[in-house]
Amino acid sequence: xxxxxxxxxxxxxxxxxxxxxxxxxxxxxxxxxxxxxxxxxxxxxxxxxxxxxxxxxxxxxxxxxxxxxxxxxxxxxxxxxxxxxxxxxxxxxxxxxxxxxxxxxxxxxxxxxxx
Amino acid sequence: xxxxxxxxxxxxxxxxxxxxxxxxxxxxxxxxxxxxxxxxxxxxxxxxxxxxxxxxxxxxxxxxxxxxxxxxxxxxxxxxxxxxxxxxxxxxxxxxxxxxxxxxxxxxxxxxx
Numbered sequence: 515x516x517x518x519x520x521x522x523x524x525x526x527x528x529x530x531x532x533x534x535x536x537x538x539x540x541x542x543x544x545x546x547x548x549x550x551x552x553x554x555x556x557x558x559x560x561x562x563x564x565x566x567x568x569x570x571x572x573x574x575x576x577x578x579x580x581x582x583x584x585x586x587x588x589x590x591x592x593x594x595x596x597x598x599x600x601x602x603x604x605x606x607x608x609x610x611x612x613x614x615x616x617x618x619x620x621x622x623x624x625x626x627x628x629x
Numbered sequence: 630x631x632x633x634x635x636x637x638x639x640x641x642x643x644x645x646x647x648x649x650x651x652x653x654x655x656x657x658x659x660x661x662x663x664x665x666x667x668x669x670x671x672x673x674x675x676x677x678x679x680x681x682x683x684x685x686x687x688x689x690x691x692x693x694x695x696x697x698x699x700x701x702x703x704x705x706x707x708x709x710x711x712x713x714x715x716x717x718x719x720x721x722x723x724x725x726x727x728x729x730x731x732x733x734x735x736x737x738x739x740x741x742x
Contacts, residue, residue: 545727545728547729554734555734556717556732556733556734556735557673557717557732558732559729559730562727562729564727564728570727572729604672604673608728610727610728615661615678615680616661616721616728616730617663617675617678618663618675618719618728618730619675620665620672620673620674621672622671622672623671623672
């Protein structure tokens with residue numbers, strides 16, 4: 515998994531509770547991404563980061579926030595979890611530069627269940 | 630809304646045959662094209678990238694790109710049961726995308742012994 519870890523790997527939480535997922539990389543890549551994957555929807559981008567403290571929204575950002583205080587760590591927070599946020603969450607990294615190659619490499623994923 | 634379309638499958642082929650997976654995309658500005666393999670319960674794994682028109686071969690895998698037709702395909706020769714997985718097509722989000730990718734929903738491939 516290209517030097518990417520995610521924690522926790524599995525979590526069950528109750529509706530209304532805050533949840534934070536962590537992505538840690540050892541590749542020193544500038545770009546980091548959070549996706550969710552649901553049956554029938556494929557992979558959808560939640561938020562991404564293009565540097566320390568530089569983040570932007572993706573396609574499905576409502577209900578999620580992110581932070582990146584160090585190059586190696588990208589945190590995804592569900593401020594108040596809802597059942598619709600039950601999903602598998604993947605972190606990805608990229609060493610993209612303008613005009614360069616933009617392959618993304620994925621972490622092992624976190625399976626989140628909101629009851 | 631930029632889209633990447635794939636047949637959901639399942640695509641079933643006998644062991645040793647050629648599996649052909651197809652993908653179309655809507656954004657003519659896209660410049661980077663990827664195929665990922667995802668086993669059930671696992672994360673996507675990059676298997677091929679292609680950036681220019683034509684064919685790119687890597688072992689048993691060949692990626693084909695036709696930008697004029699907005700079409701990219703993946704051929705798997707001598708298919709093995711271990712190739713059974715879902716294959717995701719991904720396309721970069723055009724000019725100014727900051728490396729963002731748009732993913733298709735995937736084609737499930739089943740290789741029968």
